[in-house]
Amino acid sequence: MSFFETNSLKDVHASIQEVYLSDKRPWVVGYSGGKDSTCALQLVWNALALLPAERRQKPVYVISSDTLVETPIIVRYIDKNLENIQKKSDEQGMPFIVQKVSPRVERSFWVNLIGRGYPAPSNKFRWCTERLKIEPANDFITQRVAEFGEVVVVLGVRSAESATRAQVIAMHKIKGTKLARHSSLLNAFVFAPIEAFTTDDVWNYLLQNKSPWNNDNRELVTMYRNAQAGECPLVVDKTTPSCGNSRFGCWVCTVVQQDKSMEAMVESGEEWLEPLLEYRDLLSSTQNPEKKFIYREFKRRNGQVSFNHANGKLVPGPYKLDFRKELLGKLLEIQKQVQAEAPIGEAPVLIHPAELHEIRRLWRSESGDWADSVPQIVKNILGIDLDWEIEDSVLYNTQDFSLLDRICKEHELPTELMVKLIGVEKASHGLKRRHNIHSQLSKVLNEEWRDLKTILADHGSDQTIDDIIEIEDEESSFAEEVSSGQLDLLNNAGANP
Incomplete structure (x- = not known):
């Protein structure tokens, strides 16, 4: 009524x-x-x-x-x-x-x-x-x-x-x-x-x-x-309904299987938005359970390995750094494209400089990105420099990583382990009091550093290496899907990394 x-x-x-x-x-x-x-x-x-x-x-x-x-x-x-x-x-x-x-x-x-x-x-x-x-x-x-x-x-x-x-x-x-x-x-x-x-x-x-x-x-x-949409309300608590089905809201939303509102906008004449829709579909495709380990690490962000209690399956961790580099590069390419094609006065900024600086810091400090990839990706795609801060505490480069990788392989040590240990040392270098360094070193050493085959065998998992590490043909197939824009729209539950 x-x-x-x-x-x-x-x-x-x-x-x-x-x-x-x-x-x-x-x-x-x-x-x-x-x-x-x-x-x-x-x-x-x-x-x-x-x-x-x-x-x-x-x-x-x-x-x-x-x-x-x-x-x-x-x-x-x-x-x-x-x-x-x-x-x-x-x-x-x-x-x-x-x-x-x-x-x-x-x-x-x-x-x-x-x-x-x-x-x-x-x-x-x-x-x-x-x-x-x-x-x-x-x-x-x-x-x-x-x-x-x-x-x-x-x-x-x-x-x-x-x-x-x-x-x-x-x-x-x-x-x-x-x-x-x-x-x-x-x-x-x-x-x-x-x-x-x-x-x-x-x-x-x-x-x-x-x-x-x-x-x-x-x-x-x-x-x-x-x-053909509803709206995303101002959300001030967890009882407020979040977006779902057809809605106005985040263009990257992968909670829904299909972004009908964005598709309808494109069909109604806003063709310049289509690259955003394809990028959203790319993110959605990573939820396909059969392909998760193409994109994601087998360890969680805390360095540990987790198994699902219900089915004994290995729970994937965060996106691999190489895939994150691909995501950043493609996002910048799309930003460049839509800014050129958008109507006058509507060119959007998809990722802000402050976010690029923070991504760079995280890659350098948490992911061992000695190559300092973010400035290179931005320069290659956008042709600009963003006054990147020169970090005195991070002095290593690609050549240094190659040398460390070769030495670690000679001594059968995980390269990532040594990168993290060196990172702990560099973070505390020059401090008058280094009382916390031992606990930080211990934290790194207590991460899971065994190989995946040993971990699966020790856990009694029915998964095999082939279940976890996809073959190169699947990697190539994914690359072809991305380039053609023909990506699956599967909405399977993702695990907390």
Whole structure:
């Protein structure tokens, strides 16, 4: 049943005004650019605009979460709206303050996937949501709590979205008020002004009421129609539904088997986005259980080997460094291509310089990349230098690695072991106190350094070397798939590296 069959728009405005005027707690409105968050923000704006200026003193922060891997068209749309929101707020003396929030560089998608080797996210290992969405929004809310004591978070969530969503909203409700307790943040409360709206209510309101910041809501309708999509909400806790099926959101999302929204955008005339779709399909293909060990190490990031308790199978670790180099190179090639083909003013930055610097640091410090590959890859593809920091503590190069590798083989020692031990020594070189070096050396020595055949035999695994280490023909087949763009779209659970 439509909300407006028993309620009027005047009732909604009065409800919003009542909550706004009831205390001195500032508001934080989540804005994702989709229909629900747009509806909620527009209602809040129009309700507050009816109040005398002297009663609109409490700040209303409008925050939009940019994961840094959002679909470029959506990024352009949101940025334009955020700019207009702030401009109109200033002109009309409204209390809105726009703020875009993003993950810290060390938590970004590319730093985790290419830098640390995390596998493409899946339903069973969805490492991206908390790092890219929850943490940035919650950090901002926590800062406002520290500044003001308490805050009210205004979200465009609706009970009609799902039975689970309705249950969560009801469970956190504060009796006798229009607020709910935030599920994870102390001193943060949630207000959902469109909680009882149906989807039709949302669209009817947007199409019948002009945007106060001069956005054309019909453009939003067109975007939904072209993308055949829902929206990714501003995620502030683990109860907020994450993206799934058809949706606006991250163009790299591999939690879904098929990115219907991106495909629909390409089919509707945005052909310049097609390389992004192919790259997403490449990431998705690495979830194929039969090919996981082509791309991933057999050891975890902590240097240990794990087996699945249910079936005794070896659990793969992070992406191999060589494959991460391929991923970085292809990503930069795609960035160069789409920036050349994108409409004027829409050329996206797919990976930021700060992320490249952090990936370089991780490869050098954690993966033994003595060749210092990142600057070379960037130079070869983009033809630029990024003022790379010269690290006094890392003085080795490709020739040094070749020499060390030859010596280690002569003495039947794992080269990676010696690289890590030398890394521990270099990290503590020059320090007055080196009391921690022994524990660091011990940690490296306690990693799994036996060969894979010995490990499998000791564990009694029914897997063989051939099961784990794919033959060269399969590697070549993969390379042909990548070059032709004919990649499998398999969505199998990936393991935590």
